[in-house]
Amino acid sequence: MPPVGGAGPPVSLYVHFPFCVHRCHYCDFSVHRTHTPPLAEWLDSVEIEVDQWFALAGWSRPIELQTLFLGGGTPSLLGADMSRLAEVLRRSFVLGSDSMEWTAESNPASLDEAVAKSWLEAGVNRLSIGVQSFDDDVLRWLGRLHDAAGARRALAAARSAGFENLNADLIFGLPSSIQRAWRDEVEAALEAGVTHVSTYGLTAEPRTPLGRRVTAGDVNMAGGERYAGEYLAAVEALEEAGFVHYEVSNFALPGYECLHNWHYWDGSPYLGLGPSAHSYVGGVRAWNVFRWAAYRRALAGGGSALEGHESPGAGESRLERLWLAFRTNRGIAAEDPLAESVVTHAGDLIETWREAGWVVRDEFRVRFTAEGWLRLDELVTALGCRMPAMTKENGLREGDGVRESYRA
Numbered sequence: 001m002p003p004v005g006g007a008g009p010p011v012s013l014y015v016h017f018p019f020c021v022h023r024c025h026y027c028d029f030s031v032h033r034t035h036t037p038p039l040a041e042w043l044d045s046v047e048i049e050v051d052q053w054f055a056l057a058g059w060s061r062p063i064e065l066q067t068l069f070l071g072g073g074t075p076s077l078l079g080a081d082m083s084r085l086a087e088v089l090r091r092s093f094v095l096g097s098d099s100m101e102w103t104a105e106s107n108p109a110s111l112d113e114a115v116a117k118s119w120l121e122a123g124v125n126r127l128s129i130g131v132q133s134f135d136d137d138v139l140r141w142l143g144r145l146h147d148a149a150g151a152r153r154a155l156a157a158a159r160s161a162g163f164e165n166l167n168a169d170l171i172f173g174l175p176s177s178i179q180r181a182w183r184d185e186v187e188a189a190l191e192a193g194v195t196h197v198s199t200y201g202l203t204a205e206p207r208t209p210l211g212r213r214v215t216a217g218d219v220n221m222a223g224g225e226r227y228a229g230e231y232l233a234a235v236e237a238l239e240e241a242g243f244v245h246y247e248v249s250n251f252a253l254p255g256y257e258c259l260h261n262w263h264y265w266d267g268s269p270y271l272g273l274g275p276s277a278h279s280y281v282g283g284v285r286a287w288n289v290f291r292w293a294a295y296r297r298a299l300a301g302g303g304s305a306l307e308g309h310e311s312p313g314a315g316e317s318r319l320e321r322l323w324l325a326f327r328t329n330r331g332i333a334a335e336d337p338l339a340e341s342v343v344t345h346a347g348d349l350i351e352t353w354r355e356a357g358w359v360v361r362d363e364f365r366v367r368f369t370a371e372g373w374l375r376l377d378e379l380v381t382a383l384g385c386r387m388p389a390m391t392k393e394n395g396l397r398e399g400d401g402v403r404e405s406y407r408a
């Protein structure tokens with residue numbers, strides 16, 4: 001069991017809904033394929049997990065949450081049963097305060113106006129739709145169930161139901177054999193009235209059908225030029241429309257940034273429920289078993305769904321801290337002890353990157369540009385190699401202003 005007795009309560013809660021009616025070719029998430037999700041078992045498991053965490057950490061009920069995120073999987077398969085989840089969670093958490101952000105993910109194939117309205121009534125106030133593309137050929141190649149018209153219908157249904165805080169996920173960086181008018185697709189999302197866009201580069205994970213086709217040489221993933229070209233085209237289109245590029249993959253109109261994601265990046269404590277979910281509580285990271293069947297079996301049998309936990313060491317914390325800070329447009333603030341260390345030990349690198357247009361440095365902060373974010377891993381690794389170990393003496397250790405956590 002993770003050593004979290006006496007830890008402060010989480011400010012964010014993630015709940016994983018691990019069911020989809022079909023598995024997309026590129027997906028390696030924790031997904032159980034079914035047309036009839038076992039809702040009663042899933043809700044029962046969520047409730048057991050909540051009880052276990054409260055007993056383990058010694059928290060008092062109810063905990064007031066700042067954010068709740070229902071991800072998947074395909075949460076829109078819940079339909080109007082979102083209210084049943086709300087009922088379970090309300091036994092332990094305060095939901096629905098004016099300032100609380102409650103996001104739910106959905107797929108165009110299972111979202112209509114009636115479902116969207118029932119979610120608003122249950123308390124959801126931010127909707128994220130897995131659009132991925134507005135091109136029928138691209139959607140077919142990705143193995144998605146919806147077409148472009150279905151994506152437009154879902155976005156329109158969400159708007160007319162009353163969702164104004166609305167995200168569209170889009171995928172770029174497809175193999176060069178697949179032609180598409182990418183910038184037009186980004187603009188189609190804007191025309192649909194979204195207030196937030198997340199753009200993800202396609203990756204070929206080894207365990208997926210796509211990964212196996214790439215390994216076999218049947219598919220060549222996008223080259224660097226196409227990947228960078230599409231990324232920067234999205235940045236340009238969205239910034240022209242007034243969106244702020246506030247994190248590597250995320251863009252929002254002012255006031256519509258995803259608070260839940262910020263909590264992952266700024267080191268706030270969060271609880272994750274459901275198969276594959278991660279938690280960060282009391283400086284300890286813990287994660288659940290990946291598969292639904294193993295998760296359900298463990299909880300129904302009176303056991304725990306936790307698979308492991310760890311407390312990051314100083315070396316790991318340093319790199320993670322740099323990586324998290326540079327993922328967002330806040331970068332590292334000048335008054336942060338880490339900024340002084342970066343400038344002392346890697347000032348020449350920062351200057352070279354500034355001249356290349358990858359970094360901006362002023363009296364307030366050091367942060368990456370979109371061009372820099374294209375090289376994020378490479379640049380942060382180079383910085384990490386130059387930095388001294390984190391110690392209490394140089395002010396880089398937890399407790400001296402450094403916070404750490406990341407959940408992918």
Ligand code: SF4
Nearest residue numbers: 020023024027072073
């Ligand atoms: S809908 Fe999403 S979670 Fe479900 S299989 Fe496709 S990519 Fe994976």
